[in-house]
Amino acid sequence: MTLDPVLTQSHFLVFNNVTVRIRNEPSDTRPVLEAIDLQLEHGETLGVVGSSGSGKSTLLRLAAGELAPGLVLDQGGVTTVGTNLLVATQAERTSIYGGEVALVAQSIGESLTPHLTVKGHFRDTVSGEVVDDQVLESLAEVGLGGKKYLHRYPHQLSGGERQRVLLALAIVRSPRLLLLDEPTSALDVSIGSEVLTTIQRLQRARGFALICVSHDLGVVSQISKRIAVMNQGRIVELGQTSRVLRSPAHQYTKALVGSIPRHDQRVRGSRLQSNEKILVCRELSIVRGETTRAIDSLDLAVTRGEVLGIIGESGSGKSSLLSAICGLVPVRSGTIHDGDGYDLSTASQARPREVLASIQMVFQNPDDSLNPMRTVAESLSRYTRATNTEMSSALLSVGLGEQFLSRRPREMSGGEKQRAAIARALLTKPRLLLLDEVTSALDVIVQAAVLRTLAEIQHKLNIAMIIVSHDIAIIASFVDRILVLRNGQVVEHGSVADVINSPRDDYTKKLIQISAQRSSV
Amino acid sequence: MKALQSLNFLKDRVLILVVLGFHSLVALLAPYLQLPATDSQDSAALLQGPSRSHWLGTDFLGRDVFSRLLHGGRPSLVIAFSATAIACAIGVFIGSLAALAGGWIDDALSRVVDLMLALPTLILLLLIASFFGQDPLVLSVALGLMYAAPIARVARSATQTLLARDFVRVARLQGGSRISILFGEVLPNVWRLMFTEVAMQFTWILLAFSSLSFLGLGASPPTPEWGLMVAESRSYMTLNPLLVLAPIVMLASLVLAIQALVDHE
Numbered sequence: 001m002t003l004d005p006v007l008t009q010s011h012f013l014v015f016n017n018v019t020v021r022i023r024n025e026p027s028d029t030r031p032v033l034e035a036i037d038l039q040l041e042h043g044e045t046l047g048v049v050g051s052s053g054s055g056k057s058t059l060l061r062l063a064a065g066e067l068a069p070g071l072v073l074d075q076g077g078v079t080t081v082g083t084n085l086l087v088a089t090q091a092e093r094t095s096i097y098g099g100e101v102a103l104v105a106q107s108i109g110e111s112l113t114p115h116l117t118v119k120g121h122f123r124d125t126v127s128g129e130v131v132d133d134q135v136l137e138s139l140a141e142v143g144l145g146g147k148k149y150l151h152r153y154p155h156q157l158s159g160g161e162r163q164r165v166l167l168a169l170a171i172v173r174s175p176r177l178l179l180l181d182e183p184t185s186a187l188d189v190s191i192g193s194e195v196l197t198t199i200q201r202l203q204r205a206r207g208f209a210l211i212c213v214s215h216d217l218g219v220v221s222q223i224s225k226r227i228a229v230m231n232q233g234r235i236v237e238l239g240q241t242s243r244v245l246r247s248p249a250h251q252y253t254k255a256l257v258g259s260i261p262r263h264d265q266r267v268r269g270s271r272l273q274s275n276e277k278i279l280v281c282r283e284l285s286i287v288r289g290e291t292t293r294a295i296d297s298l299d300l301a302v303t304r305g306e307v308l309g310i311i312g313e314s315g316s317g318k319s320s321l322l323s324a325i326c327g328l329v330p331v332r333s334g335t336i337h338d339g340d341g342y343d344l345s346t347a348s349q350a351r352p353r354e355v356l357a358s359i360q361m362v363f364q365n366p367d368d369s370l371n372p373m374r375t376v377a378e379s380l381s382r383y384t385r386a387t388n389t390e391m392s393s394a395l396l397s398v399g400l401g402e403q404f405l406s407r408r409p410r411e412m413s414g415g416e417k418q419r420a421a422i423a424r425a426l427l428t429k430p431r432l433l434l435l436d437e438v439t440s441a442l443d444v445i446v447q448a449a450v451l452r453t454l455a456e457i458q459h460k461l462n463i464a465m466i467i468v469s470h471d472i473a474i475i476a477s478f479v480d481r482i483l484v485l486r487n488g489q490v491v492e493h494g495s496v497a498d499v500i501n502s503p504r505d506d507y508t509k510k511l512i513q514i515s516a517q518r519s520s521v
Numbered sequence: 522m523k524a525l526q527s528l529n530f531l532k533d534r535v536l537i538l539v540v541l542g543f544h545s546l547v548a549l550l551a552p553y554l555q556l557p558a559t560d561s562q563d564s565a566a567l568l569q570g571p572s573r574s575h576w577l578g579t580d581f582l583g584r585d586v587f588s589r590l591l592h593g594g595r596p597s598l599v600i601a602f603s604a605t606a607i608a609c610a611i612g613v614f615i616g617s618l619a620a621l622a623g624g625w626i627d628d629a630l631s632r633v634v635d636l637m638l639a640l641p642t643l644i645l646l647l648l649i650a651s652f653f654g655q656d657p658l659v660l661s662v663a664l665g666l667m668y669a670a671p672i673a674r675v676a677r678s679a680t681q682t683l684l685a686r687d688f689v690r691v692a693r694l695q696g697g698s699r700i701s702i703l704f705g706e707v708l709p710n711v712w713r714l715m716f717t718e719v720a721m722q723f724t725w726i727l728l729a730f731s732s733l734s735f736l737g738l739g740a741s742p743p744t745p746e747w748g749l750m751v752a753e754s755r756s757y758m759t760l761n762p763l764l765v766l767a768p769i770v771m772l773a774s775l776v777l778a779i780q781a782l783v784d785h786e
Contacts, residue, residue: 326694348693356696363687371688373709379688382705383695421691428695 011081012209013040013063013177018076020058020067032058032071034233042176045203045210047220047241049256050230051443056213059230060179062086063211064103102170103179104163111166112154118165119150122172138168141205143198160191164198171202178203180212184219188313189470190507193514196222215443217260218518221245229253259448263476263500263515267448268455270480274304277339278358278431278464279325284334286317286324286488294320296488297334302432304339305462309479309496311472311511317488318468322434325466326361327351339431357428364437366417370409376420377405384427394423397460399453415446419453426457435467439474451478472511476500484508534785540778544771548594556588559745568760578761580754589745590767594775596746597734600661601727607665608672608726609719615669616676617711620684621703631677637670643732650738660739664729668722672715679714683707720783724776731772747772 015038021031033055040046040063050056061068062078065085078085083092105111112121122135139149142164154162163183170178183199184192200223203210214220220227221241229237229244229252236250248254261267279302286295294317302308312318323329325336327348336344342355363369370379380391392402398419409417418438425433435454439447455478458465469475475482482499484492484507491505503509557575563583570578577586619630649663683689684707692702731748733739740746742753747768754764 328690328693349699353696356694359694361691361694363690365687368687369691371706371710373713383692383697383701424691424695 011039012042012044014038014079015059015062016076016079018062018078019074020055020062020071021074023070023072027074030233031074032233033062036076036235038228038235038238040209040211043203043207043209044226045212045224047224047227048211048213048230049215049217049220049227051215051445053232054230055233056230057181060103060181060211060213063177063179102173102175102177103181104166104170104183105181112162114154117151117153118157121165121169134172135168138172139165141171141202142168143194144168158191159187160195163187163195167195167199167202171206171208174206175208177209177211180210182214183212185214185216189472189514190313190510192219193222193517199223217245217256217444222518229256255445259445260518261448261451261471261473261477263473263512265477267451267477268307268458273306273480276304277301278304279339279344280335280337282335284321284324284336285332286320286329287332288320288329293317293488294329295324295485298488298490300483302464302466304431305458305464306481307458307465307467307479309475309482310466310468310485311470311475311482312485313470315487316485318485319436321485322361322436322466322468325432326359326434358431359434360425360428360430360432361434361436362418362421362425362438365441366414366421367409367441369421370417372409375406375408376412379420380405380424380427384424386427390427391423394426395420397426397457398423399449413446414442415450418442418450422450422454422457426461426463430463432464432466435465437469438467440469440471447474454478471515472508473515476515537778537781537785540774541782544594544775544778547591548598551591551595554591556591557585559584559589559592560743561585568757568764570761571763577763577767580750580761580764581757584743586750586761586764586767589750590747590771592745593747593750593768594771596657596740596744597727597730597748597772600657600664600730601723603661604664604668604726604730605719605723607662608668608722609715611665611669612672613676613708613711613715616673616678617680617703617707619673620677620680621699621707627677630673634670634673634677637667638674640667642667642729646729646733647736647738650733655738655741660730660733664726668726668729672718672722675715675718676711679711680707682714683710717783720779724779727776728772 015036018033018036019031020033021027021029036059038046048056048059058068058071062085065078065088067073067086073086118139119135135150136147139145144161144164149157149161149165157165163186180199184195187195196219199210199212210224212220212223225241226239227241227244228235229250231252237244237248237253244253245257248257279300281298281300284295284298284300285293288294296317298321300308310318310321320329324331325344327344327346327350330347331345338344338355338358342351344351344355344359348356370376374382376395377388377391380386380394386394388405391405395402395404400416400419400423404412404416404420412420418441422438438454439450442450451474454465457463465479467475467479476496476499479496481495482492483490484499484505486505486507492499492503492508499508500512503512561584563579565583566575566579567583568579568581569575572578575585575587577590580586580589615630615634619627645667646660646663650660653659653663689702689706692706697705730739731746734746734748735752737752740749742749750768751765754761758765
C-alpha cells in the first residue's frame with residue numbers, strides 16, 4: 001500500500017503572493033486581491049473576515065480553483081500539495097480534494113432547486129446511483145435525522161433546515177476542503193448559532209479543512225482557531241483568533257474589534273425618565289395577509305425621550321408593529337394613541353400633518369430609502385419644505401457635510417445613505433423616531449459609527465425612539481427598555497439591566513448566551 | 522448550438538449602433554440628398570436591373586428603387602413614433618392608476634387591459650382603417666390605443682414595485698399627497714423600468730404599420746413605404762428580386778437593431 005500523497009505533504013493549501021486584478025484595468029489601480037500569502041494545514045479551520053468589497057469572496061473562490069469572470073491572476077499562484085490549482089483540470093482537482101471542493105454559498109434561498117425534493121438534490125450530487133444510506137447518514141450528521149426530510153421540497157423547509165441540507169450536500173462526497181460563504185447571514189441569530197455548532201461537530205467527525213468567510217467577526221471567531229482580517233484586497237492581520245481579538249495589531253483590526261456591539265457595554269447614557277406618555281397601545285392586534293396574526297394583543301407605552309428596543313426573530317411581528325404605529329399597516333383591534341390622545345389607528349394618508357410629522361420612521365435598506373433619481377437636497381426638502389440652512393444643520397447632526405446636498409444616492413456609501421435618511425426623518429422634528437434594523441445592512445465599523453450618531457441625536461434632541469433589531473448586543477448597548485417579541489407576543493419586557501441580568505424567557509436566555517459567547521472569545 | 526453561435530453578431534454593440542445610426546441618418550437626410558424624385562416615372566425604363574443611373578434598378582412604373590428605399594422608412598417611423606407616444610401616455614396612465622388606486626378600480630382596469638390583449642390586433646386595425654380611412658392621424662391613434670395594453674401591464678407592475686419601496690413610504694409619512702408621490706417618486710422611476718417594454722412596442726408598431734401598408738390599408742400610393750413597396754412589387758419579384766428584398770432588408774435590419782439594443786440594456 002502506498003501512502004496517500006495528500007497526507008504526506010505538510011501544507012494542504014498555499015496562496016503564494018497572489019494578486020488578482022480586474023481584466024483590462026491599468027496596473028496602478030488597486031487590485032481585487034493584493035499579495036496574498038496564506039497557508040492552510042490539513043483539517044485546519046481558517047476564518048476570513050472583512051467588510052464588503054474587501055476581496056474575501058474572491059479569495060474563497062480561488063481556494064476552489066476558480067476565478068470569477070472578468071478577473072485575472074496578475075501574479076503568484078495557489079497550490080495544493082504541490083499542484084497548481086488554477087491550471088489543474090476538474091479531474092485533477094477532484095482527485096486532489098477527494099470529491100469536489102464543497103462550497104456553500106451565501107443565498108440559501110437560491111441554492112436549492114424549487115422543484116426537486118431533498119433526495120432529488122442528492123441525485124444530482126452523487127451522480128448515478130443514490131446511495132440511500134450515505135444520504136441518510138449525511139443528513140443525520142447535519143441534524144436532519146430520519147427519513148421524513150428525504151421527500152420534502154425546499155419550500156417545506158425552514159431557512160435553517162435549508163442551510164443544513166446544503167451542508168449535507170456538501171459533505172456527502174467527503175470533501176477534504178469545505179468553503180463557507182457567509183453561512184449564517186441569512187438566518188436568525190439563534191438558528192445561525194446552531195448551524196455553526198453543527199459545522200464544528202461535522203469538522204471534528206470528518207476532519208476536513210474549512211475556510212469560512214463572513215463580515216461578522218462573531219461568526220468567524222466562533223468556529224475558527226485562526227483568522228485572517230481582510231481590508232481592501234489585502235490580509236492586514238493573520239493570527240490566532242483569541243490573540244487577534246484580544247490584542248489586535250493593525251489599525252483596521254482595532255477598529256473592527258472595537259466596533260463589535262457588546263451587550264455589556266453602553267454606547268448611550270441613560271436619561272432621566274419623564275412621565276409624559278407619547279404612545280400608548282392597549283391590546284393591539286395586527287393582521288398581515290388574510291389571517292396571520294403579526295401582533296397579538298400587545299400593551300405598550302413609550303414616554304417622552306425614552307428609547308425602547310424591540311428584539312425578535314424574523315416573523316415575530318416587530319416590523320409590523322412599527323409600520324402600524326406610523327399608519328402604513330392597518331390595526332385589526334385594540335387601541336393606539338399618541339400623547340395628545342390622537343387615535344393612531346388611522347392610515348397615514350388620513351392623519352393631519354402635525355401628527356404625521358411627530359412620528360417618523362427610518363427603514364432597513366439604505367439602497368431603498370432614497371429616491372435614486374433625486375439629489376439629497378431634493379429628497380430632504382420635497383415633503384418637509386426645509387430650507388437649505390435647515391437641511392445643512394440636519395446633515396451636520398448626522399455627521400454629513402454640506403457637500404452631500406448635491407449628491408445622488410449612487411454617489412454615496414451605504415452608511416452615508418442611511419445617515420441622510422435619518423437626517424430627513426429629523427427634519428419634521430418628530431417626537432418619536434422608529435428605526436427598523438437601520439444598521440443591519442451596514443458593515444460593523446459603519447454600524448458602530450451610525451449608532452454613536454443616533455446616541456448623540458437622542459441626547460441632544462431628547463427624541464423618543466423605538467429601535468428594532470435582531471441583535472441583542474445592539475439593543476442592550478443602546479436602549480433604556482427591552483421588549484422581546486416571539487410570534488407576535490411579548491415574551492419579555494423590562495429595563496435593560498433586568499432583561500440582560502435575569503432573563504425569564506428561554507429565547508431571551510439563548511440570545512444573551514450567544515452574544516456573550518461571541519464577545520468573550 | 523452552431524446556429525445560436527452564428528447569431529453572435531447580434532450582440533456586437535458597435536454593429537448595432539452603426540445600423541441604427543445609418544437608419545437615423547437615412548430617415549433624416551433622405552429629402553436633402555441628390556436623388557431622383559420618388560414619384561417620377563420613366564416609362565422607357567420599367568423593371569430594370571441595377572445600373573449607374575438607377576443603383577437598385579427601377580420598379581414597374583419606372584421609379585428609382587434606391588430613392589424610394591431611402592425615403593421608405595419615413596412614413597413608418599413618423600407613425601411609429603407618434604403611436605408609441607400615444608401608447609405610452611395611455612398605458613402608463615392606466616397602469617399606474619390601477620396600481621395606485623387598487624381595489625375594484627384595479628380589477629376593472631386590469632380586465633380591460635386583458636380584453637385588449639386578447640383582441641387580434643391586425644384584424645381590428647384593418648377594420649378601423651377601412652371605416653375611418655388611411656389618415657396618418659387616425660392610424661397613429663388606433664395603433665397607440667391598441668399597443669397601450671402591454672405597456673399598461675408593465676406600468677402597473679412597475680408602479681406596484683415602486684409603491685413598496687421605502688422612499689415612497691417615507692414620502693407618505695412626510696405628508697406627500699398621492700399626486701405628488703405619483704409624479705415625484707413613482708413615475709420618474711417607472712420610466713427607467715419601462716424603457717425595454719416601450720422600445721419593444723415601438724418595433725411591433727413599426728411592423729404593424731408596414732403590414733397594414735402591405736395589405737393596402739396603411740400608406741397609400743404613391744408614397745414610398747417599405748410594406749407598400751413589397752406589396753406593389755411582389756408580382757415582379759422574378760424580374761428584379763431587389764424590388765422585394767431591399768425593403769425587407771431595411772425593415773428587418775431596423776427592427777433587429779432596436780431589439781438587439783434593448784437586449785443590451
